[in-house]
Amino acid sequence: MAEAHQAVAFQFTITPEGIDLQLSYQALNQIYLSGVRSWKKRVSRIRNRLIKGVYPASPSSWLFVVIAILATMYMRSDPSMGLIAKIQQHLPLSLHVSLSAQGQTMVSALVFSTLLWLSLILTLRFCLKLLLSYHQWMFEQHGRVSNTTKVWVTLLRLLSSRKPMLYSYQTSLPHLPVPAIKDTLSRHLESVRPLLNDVEFERMTELSQLFENSLGNRLQRYLKLKALWATNYVSDWWEEYVYLRGRGPIMVNxxxxxxxxxxxxxxxxxxxxxxxxxxxxxxxxxxxxxxxxxxxxxxxxxxxxxxxxxxxxxxxxxxxxxxxxxxxxxxxxxxxxxxxxxxxxxxxxxxxxxxxxxxxxxxxxxxxxxxxxxxxxxxxxxxxxxxxxxxxxxxxxxxxxxxxxxxxxxxxxxxxxxxxxxxxxxxxxxxxxxxxxxxxxxxxxxxxxxxxxxxxxxxxxxxxxxxxxxxxxxxxxxxxxxxxxxxxxxxxxxxxxxxxxxxxxxxxxxxxxxxxxxxxxxxxxxxxxxxxxxxxxxxxxxxxxxDCYIFPFREFGKGRIKKLRVSPDAFIQISLQLAYFRDRGGFCLTYEASMTRLFREGRTETVRSCSNESSDFVKALEGGESADQCRRLFRLASEKHQNLYRMAMTGAGIDRHLFCLYVVSKYLGVESSFLKEVLSEPWRLSTSQTPVQQMELFDLKNNPDYISLGGGFGPVADDGYGVSYIIVGEDLINFHVSSKNSCSETDSHRFGAKISQALKDIMTVLSSDPKTSSSSRATEQRQSKKLL
Incomplete structure (x- = not known):
């Protein structure tokens, strides 16, 4: 075949006269050019390592430090307070022989300048890491920023003013903290309360307390030891045990x-x-x-x-x-x-x-x-x-x-x-x-x-x-x-x-x-x-x-939701709770993926979207409570959801901590009935938002038809739903719903219709508030004046 001949760089034939060697110069030239490209990439990688290795400083700052030290010495002042002289005393003997006294002083000054420069870099990086460890900004109310956060933003902007490369921040990102076991267990009990009756909840409380007072603290000590040693105490175990050790098909699952x-x-x-x-x-x-x-x-x-x-x-x-x-x-x-x-x-x-x-x-x-x-x-x-x-x-x-x-x-x-x-x-x-x-x-x-x-x-x-x-x-x-x-x-x-x-x-x-x-x-x-x-x-x-059902929801989008002073994600998640309640007649353990990439090598954490507050709202709406009462409960549910999301992002989630405690228990060969039960609970509603990260690439004003559909995934539980959604622009939300035909109780199209109706019903309730409506009209009038 033609391609096989192209792949041969040289051929030789043994004849009575000797060896007849035939070189393909075209093939050899391809090999040469491929090698040049490879070496260019290696040089580029070395250069990038140097640039990101000294961030937030720059390689050129070394020259500035050297010139500053030499200039100070030229003015007959010793900025090193005697360190340059000590460095000179400890120079190799060969340098003492080959260099003059002035040359030795120059080399010592260069060594001191380099050490000073590296010290400054480490100090700046440590300061940047401290700044990135501050997460209180996320919990402050919109429009009410504290003085501490204002100072923090200013310092962060100063330290990261240089244009960073892709990996420049990696070594400055903080490590994921291990939450206190008492806090995690308390948050877990709160998350399962709407799913359990009084007897079941009392039993779960007893299991939780028994775990905390016996095995829990022992497992926690091992986990804290790992967190001191490893870059991220979750990610390697999450990759291995959740993904790589799965023996079933990865297709769909x-x-x-x-x-x-x-x-x-x-x-x-x-x-x-x-x-x-x-x-x-x-x-x-x-x-x-x-x-x-x-x-x-x-x-x-x-x-x-x-x-x-x-x-x-x-x-x-x-x-x-x-x-x-x-x-x-x-x-x-x-x-x-x-x-x-x-x-x-x-x-x-x-x-x-x-x-x-x-x-x-x-x-x-x-x-x-x-x-x-x-x-x-x-x-x-x-x-x-x-x-x-x-x-x-x-x-x-x-x-x-x-x-x-x-x-x-x-x-x-x-x-x-x-x-x-x-x-x-x-x-x-x-x-x-x-x-x-x-x-x-x-x-x-x-x-x-x-x-x-x-x-x-x-x-x-x-x-x-x-x-x-x-x-x-x-x-x-x-x-x-x-x-x-x-x-x-x-x-x-x-x-x-x-x-x-x-x-x-x-x-x-x-x-x-x-x-x-x-x-x-x-x-x-x-x-x-x-x-x-x-x-x-x-x-x-x-x-x-x-069973897959994909539908664009065009009734409204994040533009109208934000006018109601509500988080679009919270609005959608509470709508999903309402839709599931109408579909199955109850509530279920709900998984919403949240990222933990504020920390080094962070991946995801679970937001348990089914909360006491969201279930109270759904029950009130379905029970025919007044619109005022429903709006009040919705606000509480929305604030709760946003708080849960913030806690998950800042390392105070529930599920990754419990998962790692379970892994430690397996390594130690001990059994925990509490951990075994918690980790076997099915996620019958698994949800995820696909973020639009580069809206500047899409000109929806001049090209409104170039709208992304987003993506989706299969259901996590055989009797559950997988729901992925992407908020595109101001007026469109695309949904991807999946389930399994093998379960007679689920139907993707039916659930999709209930999602649409839930979104519209909640919007109707919130829009009936006179205060919100007047505020929305005032906002629209201000925007129209700006356009004029």
Whole structure:
């Protein structure tokens, strides 16, 4: 094949006259250029380490300190108070011999200046860490900022005035604190009160007190010891025990998806959309490698968030093991893995040391689409191994993919920058059944055909036949906000920066001498084919039971909610409680994901959204209480929810602390009936908000149709719901609801309808308040005057 010949750098033939050596200078030149690119990246990494290593100072500040010290010495003053002379006395003998007295003094001054400079850096970094450990600002009422917080903001701005790189703040972020065990147990009892009757609550209280007075303090001591030693006392155990040690399918149960624009498909050409999407992702990777991405901050503040999750975004895969999986990450990869109609390809995205243009990537993708070669025996459904149970996949991988052609092909997939599926279906909100097609679009991204995605990759891109796209992300290496940041950049860069020409093709020129994409070859024995079918059966049964409902809520958005002086997230969460009560006739343990990235290597914490206050409001509304009473109870519920969210963000949550105490108990070989019961409680309502982090990339005023659909995930409990939502602009909220058909008590469409009705009912109650209505009208009048 042509691509095989291109890969050969030299050939030799043994003849009677000797050895006939034939060099391919073109191939050698490619190797040389690839090496140059690799060395440039190494130099860039060293430079970045130096710059971020001295933050909040700068490398040039060293020269300033040296000049200041030398200038002071020139004025016959000793700024070191005798230290320079002592350093001079302890210089190596060779320097005493080779340098004059003045030269020795100069070297000693340089050593002292460097030590002084490093001391100043450590002092500044320590001060910045102290400032970032202050979280009281989050609990202050809007418009009533204390003097302490004002001083804190001023100092923080001064210390972080230099333009930071992506990882500049990492060493200055505080460590996640271990809450007092008494506080955690008290908050846990408060969170389960609306779910238990008096007898059940009394029993839980007794279990909690027994745990605190016996085993709890012993486990707490071990946990505090870990917190002193480890960067983050939660994250490594959370990654290992919640994700990597799971032995069931990661498809649906762990992986999640992200969608394309709701109303717009920038081009109907599959290859062109692939060209721009792949290019945008690689441009993001370039910014990531060079650390040119801006650090993420708490919205509207100068408070940085941990960026550690970005490190394993590309060139990463989850490899299966019999007891636990392992995340493997490679520094670089110059190709992506592509799947199309049962065949796997390696698509090189660099040529002659440069990134291919979008038009060239489109050209290469079109070659794959036009390739009529059949799939090899056992190749078409090979990806089902990543969709089924983990132990059979680990055993099959070890036995049949650890050597030979299978290992080489598997290595290419696992080392690829990311995985691309060229899907032969059309998806999106289209045709005579736009709502139904939107649901099928979500299911396609969540599980596809159960064999046409590589679920182990950090993320896989899906490009559909009609130009629609989307992604499927593996969960263990990072949480949704990290991949959402990447996807926002990709969609915006594809549509607004790279763009397309009039006929839908990518912009740019094509080098038609590019080598063909490389087919991957396999030797699949019958035992592997049998296991592929078993894994496919498991995955297909799981996929068939997933019920998805995606709907845009257009009645109102955060603009109208904020006019009522209510947190949009609290408004939605309380609406979900009302919807669930109407759907199931009661309350349930509710999971809302909150981030703990204010701390180094922080991931998530749980906000237990079902509170005494929210349940009181729901009961009052459903019980026909007066509007005034309902509004009062709603305000209390909203304030409670916001407080719970703040506490989770600042390390005072419940669930991660209890989880780590449970892990310690397992290591010590002791049993706790309290921890066992708490951690076995099902999350029948699992919710998450997809944050919009880069609204500046989207001009919704001039391009109102370019609205993101966000993404979603499967239900956590077999008899529960998964609800993801994204607040887009001022007037739209997109919801993703999932459940399982195998449970007769759940129905995603029914629950989605109840969510919509709950949102409208609560808005009606709050809008009927004369004080709020007049305040909203006054705000609207002020805004209209500004516009005039």
């Amino acid at each position: 762990s992986n999640y998806y992200g969608m394309d624009f709701l109303y717009v498909t920038p081009t109907p050409l599959q290859a062109a959309r692939a060209g721009n999407t792949i290019t945008a992702l690689l441009l993001y990777r370039r910014k990531l490698n060079r650390e040119e991405l801006k650090p993420s901050f708490v919205p509207g503040t100068v408070i940085p968030l941990c960026a550690a999750q970005c490190e394993r975004m590309f060139n990463t895969t989850r490899t299966p093991g019999e007891e636990t999986d392992v995340i493997q990450h490679w520094q670089d990869s110059e190709f992506v893995a592509v799947y199309h109609k049962g065949r796997f390809f390696r698509l090189w995205v660099y040529h002659a040391g440069r990134l291919l243009s979008p038009r060239e990537i489109e050209y290469q993708v079109q070659r794959i689409l036009e390739d009529s070669s059949p799939s090899q025996p056992g190749e078409e459904k090979l990806g089902a191994l990543t969709a089924g149970d983990r132990v059979p996949w680990a055993q099959t991988r070890k036995k049949f993919f650890s050597s030979g052609v299978n290992k080489r092909s598997l290595d290419i997939i696992e080392r690829a920058a990311f995985f691309v599926t060229l899907d032969d279906e059309e998806q999106g909100m289209r045709g005579d059944d736009p709502e139904g097609n939107l649901d099928r679009y979500a299911k396609s991204l969540l599980h596809g055909k159960c064999y046409d995605r590589w679920f182990d990759k950090s993320f896989s891109i899906v490009i559909y036949k009609n130009g629609k796209n989307g992604l499927n992300a593996e969960h263990s290496w990072a949480d949704a906000p990290t991949i959402a940041h990447l996807w926002e950049y990709t969609l915006a860069t594809d549509a607004f920066q790279l763009g397309y020409i009039e006929d839908g093709h990518c912009k740019g020129d094509v080098d038609r001498s590019l080598p063909y994409p490389q087919r991957l070859f396999w030797d699949i024995p019958s035992e592997v084919e049998v296991q592929v079918q078993r894994s496919l059966s498991v995955a297909q049964a799981l996929a068939d039971t997933v």
